[in-house]
Structure formats: structure tokens, C-alpha cells
Amino acid sequence: MKRWLLLTGGLLIWAGHFLGVYLISSAADVWSTTGASGPRLLGAAFSFACLAAAMGVAAVVWRRTKTSVAEAEAWEGRVGLTGALVAAISIIWQAAPLAF
């Protein structure tokens, strides 16, 4: 399970981030307005947390990749690392609407 999580962890966080910001804005639409500063701040905080988590996954995978000698695990590390970095970029991109 740990190897699967390292392989797909960054991408899972990306998907979680997307669903999270969407749910926050939908909840804001019911309880106040989507333009209110509270939900926007919450969305930004959630995005920072997701970004930090994606970078954390990238760091863990990077450390494991450097020490791993097995070809298969090194390959999984490369996939997991690029996935986590792509996730980090995408989280920043998808949080951009919060600024407008």
C-alpha cells in the first residue's frame, strides 16, 4: 500500500484539492456568497495545505529514490516524483481563481 501511495500520492492530493475547493465554494454558495472573503480565505488555506502536502510527497519520494537500489522501485519513484510535481503546479494553477 505504501508503494502505491508514493506512486500516486501527489495525484491523489491534486484530485483532493480540486474537490475540496469546489466543495468550499459550493458550501459558500449555500450559506453565504461565493464572493465572501471567509470562503476565499478558507479556499486559499486549503490550497496551501494541499501544496505543502504535494511537496511533502515529492520530498519523501525523492529521498527514497536516492536510496533505493531496485530498478522497479526507482522507476516507481520517478513516476511518483513527477506526479507530485505536476500536482504542485496544478494546485497553484487551480487556486489562481481565488485571486480574482
Add this chain to the structure above:
Amino acid sequence: MTSETGFDVGKYDRFPTSEPRPEDELEQLEQAWCGPRTPGEWITATNNNIIGVYYVGAAMLFFVLAGVLALLMRTQLALPMTGFLAQETYNQIFTMHGTVMMFLFAVPAVEALGVLLLPQMLGARDLPFPRLGAYAFWAYLIGGLAFFCSLFFGLAPNGGWFMYPPLTGMTYSPGINADFWLLGIGFIEISAIAGAIEIIVGVLKTRAPGMTLDKLPVFAWAMLIFACMIIIAFPSIILATLLLELERALGWPFFDPLKGGDPMLWQHLFWFFGHPEVYIIFLPAAGAMATIIPAMSRTPLVGHAMVVMAMLATGFISFGVWAHHMFTTGMPQISINYFSAASMAVSLPAGVQVFAWIATIAAGRMRFTTPGLFAVGGLIIFVMGGLTGVMVAMVPFDWQAHDSYFIVAHLHYVLIGGMVFPMFAAIYYWLPMSSARPLSERWGKWIFWLMFVGHNVAFMPMHLTGLMGMPRRVYTYLPGRGWDLPNFISTIGAFMFGLAVLLWVIDMIRNFRPFGATVAGDIHGGPGLEWLPSGYYSVRSIPVVKSLYPLWEQKALAQDVVSGRYFLPGAAGGERQTLVTSPLNAEPQYVLRIPRPSAWHVFGAIFTAGFFLILTVQAYAAAVVSGVLAIYCIMRWCWFLDAPHQRKTTDIGAGVRMPNYVAGPSSHGWWAMMIVLIVGGMVGLLAGFSYIFLWSRRPDLWQAPPGLGSLLLQLGLLAGAGVCALAAPRVLRAARRWSASAATGLLVLAAIEAIAAMALDGRAWWMTGLRPDVSSQGASVYALLGWAGTFAAISGLMALYILLRRLFGHVTPERPSTVDLISLFLVFTAAQATGAVMLVRLFPGSGA
């Protein structure tokens, strides 16, 4: 490498073996895996080589049928104000064209390709659940043909392939046309899920030893992601069709705003399935491209790890873009912006794949034979569709282009470039694996160019007609709007495309010779295991894989495999067997006995299809009879599972012995049950979303739930059900004289508790005066409880089944799989019911 299972991978060095093989070994293997001998055996066959060919054939039949519908539409639209088709007929035809292409061609075609290719590609003898695969095929074929035939009786659905309410509600679609779609498609999706279970467990658990994730063929990676996406996405359409059918048949107002419903709920549920569907179709095709391009270029895929990452990323992000189909529905602006950003981000993984294919072509020496042409042609068309995709991801542009012919052009570029061309490339590439003769190369080039030019002539002008304001789905148009010429050109292109398909059909009739003693073989110099010499038993012996491209880099592999110098070279005890391996490192775990063909799965498919189809025409008594017969057939089919073994272990080669039976998380059955439960859980989760969504629309209509006193009783019963179900496998494994009876009793008790809890909760709501047809609260509460109750009812059937097995002496501590799996199901049932009961009682917790 760290061992995943404790298996000593140093034993791989014993292979290929050098001692002589027994003389009659191959004969025994052929005997065990012999093909059908009578006409009836061709129907009851379960071997992937046979079912796979049937499956691909059926999918292509639906492609041709839906293509004919497209030509009828294009004939109608060739000139303004033509009367070739009546308005209602046109509505039925465009609905059936989209529905058949998406549900009966695209998804089944790639699933079929997986069934046909994966065992050979992975070095397995067959997929782990061959009867389930055959059941899925027959259910799909029977259901699909009956669904298509509705067109001939004027009963075909007419609300467009995404069937938006209120158009498809009883007010505007009063006949049974919409019901054909709702029940037919819901049923066909169940068949797709059955196929997905087969593929996931097959890829994770039946790989050749040594085939670690980095050596897993890209096509198998794509199929794995594809099948996982089906498991997550398809429950949404199952729920959506169920809710709309409940509204139509019983008046439960999920989508009726007058009673607190909201048509937007349908759009959310439909597109949560519908957009991933596009990637569900695209990913296997991309996997085929990433296999065919390196083979035709004679060089490894550039950026292999990046391509796999891109496929995984596509799978994940595809679930975050569903609402880009809903930009014009008035969602909150910031939500629209999120979906717009995510839709643009999809181009990142798609771009990685496209650049990897281009780099591979550049790095190698591409052979532009027919598969190569189709691969490159598909790439060009897909990139063009992707570019217009980025355009419509921009909200202001989408507002202009929405529901116009620009969208028709965009989606056809994406789907034809991303799936149809790769499918033809795959057929031309892999057909020599199943046919004594390859298809004609000369005809193939004609077919490609006709199709490529025809596609662009047909769909390129549609961008213009769309931008000039022509809406999609109109059956005719007035002259003088500038639409006449581009429509006429589109029709010419469509007929060119049709001619290409006709030539392909003729060439298939001329050259396709399946099920013979010989096959054309590896005429393209492909590097995968699927090109090893094979028979109905797949490979003669299951090799140790040391490379992503084994046939290119393990030079003597084919010879050693054919000589039986690897794993499982024979058929011990005359049984059909394959090797089950671990999901990450593919280390051998046990020998799986593959069941032989029987008729029960075919009858099961016939009666299941019968149940849904008869329900559509509202012959309820006959539908119930068909449903009961389906349950009986499926129980008879399951009865032969978990049967005793004569030997505890099998020598799989070089003195390595593996057990013949394993229960728990290592077993293939456990994995399949977990996937089934994920499907059920997804439906439950989405039903919970629907409940909260409907509350958020009209909270003023909601009334207070029953008192908390009865809730505690229900929760107590459900907790009891969970505890009993959890205890049953442990009690069985205690291996005492009474263990089997006690475990059976615990499971029966658990089922009774679950059923009682759901019945009591339903009654408590009923006593409050809430009725399902009065408000969206009533509809969603009873739907959620009904879903959990259905699981409780199935638990009751399982309790009956385990009781019968106990009476016949089939429950023993040596074979705990059946008890394990029923226990898992019951624990899930109790947990899901607890979640459902608590949600409807505690949220929002009070009335308006």
C-alpha cells in the same frame, strides 16, 4: 528489491530450465484447453481468445450500425429543408447514434481489446474470471441488440445521448422511449463494470513473474487505469438512470423543481460519469498508440515513466472537470473558474503523451504501414481536437460555442482521433495474432486515406457552421444562412468515411480467419509477450520477464517458452491453471484453477437482460420471473466456485511448488469483492451527495426526521450485523467441529439484523408521514435507504446461499473463501447502512 510476499526471487535464476520435458506434456495442455467442438460449446465458451474476438466483433458491429445512423443524419442535413427524415425519426436517430457510439461501441470496444489481448500480453493463461467476462459479453450483446432494435418500432429514445430532464421527464417524454434508454444503459453499464473487475484483477494478479510495474506494458497500464475509472465513474450513471426511472415510473421528484427537485442534479451526476467517460475511451486507445508507435518505429517509447505518470494524472484529473459541460447553467462564478482551470490543466498530461509519441517517431525509423498510418493519423486528429478543447475550456468562448456545431466538430475530432483511429491501428496491428491471414496492406492504405480525408472533410466545416450559429440537434435549417455549403461538404466527407468503413468490412470478410490451427503471427516485429507463439492455452509456459520489451531484449525467450522451460509448462491433473502473482512485484503466490465452460453464465446473462428489457415494457410479472431465473442461474454458477482440490500444491517448474488454494487478501476473489464494494460505495456516496444537493436547493420543504430513540435501535442492529459478519471467518478458522455451523449461523444472523435495521428505519420514516412522491426529501431519503436496503436484501440471498452450502457440506475451515467474501459484503452492508441512516437522520437534523 524488497520481496513483497516472501518469495525468493533468486529462484527466477532456475529458468529457463534445461532438463527434457515429458513427452505428453504439451498434448495434456492442449487437451485441457481444447476449443469448442459443438455449436453449443461456441456459445458457452469462456476462453479469452474466443470471447475477445466475439466482443471486438460485436463492438465493431455497433460501430457500423451507429455509422449508418450518422449517414442518415448527414443525408437529411445535406441540403436545407429536406424531408428525407421526419423530425421525430431524426430525434431518435441522433439520440441512438450518440448513445450507441458511446455506450455500445467505444467503451465495449476497448474493454474487448483488453479481454482479447491482456492474458497473452501479461503472460497469463486466461483472465481470472473467464465466466464473468463471458457473462459481461452476452449481457452486453443481448441488451445492446434489443436496445438498438427499439429504433425499428419507433420506441427508441429521443432526448439526446445525455437525456437531460425535464425534456426526458414524463411531461415531455410520456412514452417508453426514454425508459429504453434508462434501463438499457443502466444494465449495459453493469456489464461494463463486470468487465472492469476482470481487467483490474487480471492486470494486478495474473502477470508473468518478474513483470514489475516498470515492466508492465503501457497498454496494460492504460487498461488498469481505464478499469479503475469505470469503477469510480460508472456508478454515477447507474444512480442517475435509477433516479430518473424512479421519477418516471413512480413519481419520485428528484428533478421536478415544483416538489424541491432540480434538473441540475441530473447534469452533475451525468457529467461526473460523462466526462471521465471521454478519458475512459481515450486512455486504452492511448495505451495502444504507445504500444504500436514504438513497435512500428522499432525503438523504445521515449519517456516511458512520464507517459505512465501522464496516464495516471489524466485518470485523476478527469474527475475534476465534469462541470465544464455546464458553464452555461448559472453555477457560481468561482466554481466555473475552478472547472475552467482544471479543464486547461488536462492539456498537460495529454501533451506529455503526444510529445512522447512524436519523440518516439522521431527517434526511430517509423514504418508507415497501415497500423503506423492510423496511429499517426489519429495523433494529428486528436491534437486538433485537443486544441479546440482548450478553446472551449475558456468560459467566454464556451458561452458562444455551447450547443453549436462547433462542439459537434470538437467532440468528433477528440473521439475519432483519440479512439477510432487508434482502434483501427490496433485492429491492423494485433489482428495477425488472432487470424490466419493479416488484412490487406493495399486496401488498408486506401481505407486509411479515405477515412482520414473523409473525417476532415466531414468535421472541419462543422467548426464554421457552429461559429455561424447553427445549433446541434436540429433536423433541418432554412436556406440563405451560409450553412448550406459547409453542410453539403460535411455530408460528402461523411460518405467518404462510410466508404472507408465499408471497404474495411469487405476486407475483414476476405481475410479474417480466426480460431484456426495457425495464425499470421508477429508480422510487425512487436516486442510484447502477446507475440509469443500461443494457442487457446495462451503461452506454452509462463516466462520470467526481465524487460519492458521482452521479445526484443530476451533473445531466446520465444524458443524457451515454446519448449516449456518456464513456469506451468503443463496441465497438472488435466486442470486449466494460471499463475497468480503479487500486485507490485509480480511474485508467484498460488496456482489458480480456471473454471471450464458451462451454460449458467449464458442463461444468467439472458435472464438478466430479459429482466431489464421486460421491465421497460412494463410487464412486471414477467420481469420478476426473469429476475428470479437470473438469480437462480447466477447462484448455480457460483455453486461450483470454491470447490475442493485434489492436491494442495502444484510444481510450477524447476522444483518450485505453489499452493492451489489461498483465501484472504492474497486471493483473486477477495480483490474482486473489494472492487464490487467500491462500486456499491460509490453509488451510496453519490446518493448521499444527491441528498445534500437537493436539500441545498429547497431546505424550506424539508421536514423533521423521526425521533432519535429508534435511531439507536437501528444502529445497534447494524453494529450487531457488522460484529457477527467480522467474527464468522475467525470462527471458521478455529477449525473446531462446530466451526462451520457457527460461522454459517453468524452470517445468517448478520443478514437478518441488517434487513431488520433497514426495515425498521424505513418504517420510522413512513410513520412521520413522509412519502417519496411528495417532495425531494421523501424521494432522496427513500432512495438512499432503498439503496442500503438492496444491499441488505442481497445479504439475505447470500445468507440463503451459505446456508445451502452448509447443508451440502461445502463450508469447511480448509476452504474459507466463500465465508470470507460474504463476511466482507456483510460488513460493508452494515457500514453503508449506518452511514445512510445517520445521514438522513442527522443532516440537516430538523425541519424547515
